Amino acid sequence: MSLTPPDAGSVADGTAHHEPIEDAWLVIPLFNEASVLREVITEARKTFPHVVCVDDASTDGSGVAAREVGAAVVTHPFNLGQGAALQTGIDYVLQTTDAQYVVTFDADGQHRVEDAAAMVRRAREEDVAIVFGSRFLDGRTKPGLLRRIILKGAVWITNQQTGLRLSDAHNGLRVIRRDAAQGLHLAQNRMAHATEIVLQLSRTKLPWVEHPVLIVYTDYSRAKGQSLINSVNILIDTIIK
Amino acid sequence: MLDQPLIKVILLVGIVGVTVLLTRSTAGVRHQAVRRLLLVGFVLLAAMAILFPPLLTQVARFVGVGRGADLLLYGLTITFLGYVAASYRRMRQLEQQNTILARQLALNHAVHEARHRPKDS
Numbered sequence: 001m002s003l004t005p006p007d008a009g010s011v012a013d014g015t016a017h018h019e020p021i022e023d024a025w026l027v028i029p030l031f032n033e034a035s036v037l038r039e040v041i042t043e044a045r046k047t048f049p050h051v052v053c054v055d056d057a058s059t060d061g062s063g064v065a066a067r068e069v070g071a072a073v074v075t076h077p078f079n080l081g082q083g084a085a086l087q088t089g090i091d092y093v094l095q096t097t098d099a100q101y102v103v104t105f106d107a108d109g110q111h112r113v114e115d116a117a118a119m120v121r122r123a124r125e126e127d128v129a130i131v132f133g134s135r136f137l138d139g140r141t142k143p144g145l146l147r148r149i150i151l152k153g154a155v156w157i158t159n160q161q162t163g164l165r166l167s168d169a170h171n172g173l174r175v176i177r178r179d180a181a182q183g184l185h186l187a188q189n190r191m192a193h194a195t196e197i198v199l200q201l202s203r204t205k206l207p208w209v210e211h212p213v214l215i216v217y218t219d220y221s222r223a224k225g226q227s228l229i230n231s232v233n234i235l236i237d238t239i240i241k
Numbered sequence: 242m243l244d245q246p247l248i249k250v251i252l253l254v255g256i257v258g259v260t261v262l263l264t265r266s267t268a269g270v271r272h273q274a275v276r277r278l279l280l281v282g283f284v285l286l287a288a289m290a291i292l293f294p295p296l297l298t299q300v301a302r303f304v305g306v307g308r309g310a311d312l313l314l315y316g317l318t319i320t321f322l323g324y325v326a327a328s329y330r331r332m333r334q335l336e337q338q339n340t341i342l343a344r345q346l347a348l349n350h351a352v353h354e355a356r357h358r359p360k361d362s
Contacts, residue, residue: 074351
């Protein structure tokens, strides 16, 4: 494996140093994220040595950048959408490794590695198959009023469709145990996959919990994130299959 | 609301039919047969309408529409919606197949690469 340079500087930010988590793989969909992803992956690999990036036909060299910082890279021949990229990453982990856990993670730096690590520990300790990250279990994440209303609407619709009682449906940070991941066959290539993933996981009838996470809204993630008008598309994709 | 009930019922049933088409599971041979029968019916009706124009108007009067041309327009609208629904479904199917193919290709490539990398370094 490639060498990660030892850095003395990051101890000061209060990140507790746990043992690297060997039986979990991070799945990170990439689409033109080259400007931030080196830092995100380098940081993540201190805790999660195993990272697979699905390069969804980026045009800015994201795939090469991810390879350079030690991630496995699967490259789509053309752009298929984030849902399709997630499914590809999950298939990669299931087919080529015997990892117990798949962690879906964003390349734009809005997810925190320590949240992901805590979620894997919780899945192990409480013996649950699915840990959904939720930004609404505590008051730390500040999404802004309009975003909050739309996210809450999405939660309501997802709960109606799936019968689960989630507090946050469109959170990209999830820990999925191998047996639950095997029940995933995402067909919604575009953004409606967030609802579809919850629906298919609920059908596995495996035990799940929600875990409070902090989403870091940076200017970059805000610009990359779904525009609010796109929620119309998500809604219609969710209803008309 | 309740004037011309017959044509309203027919048109509404047509719209419901299109909606059902949109949400139904993948259709097979039967679907194709039905579509072909409809096409034959359509050709016959079109020929009749051309050969005997007053017939169309009589049918229109019978279902409560003034002119044959209006009936034609309504029929066309429903047919168009049906076409949109059918081609949307077809497009989704193709997109799905495309995705599965592309994914398999990407995975094969990645696995192949992973096997050969240790030998290189």
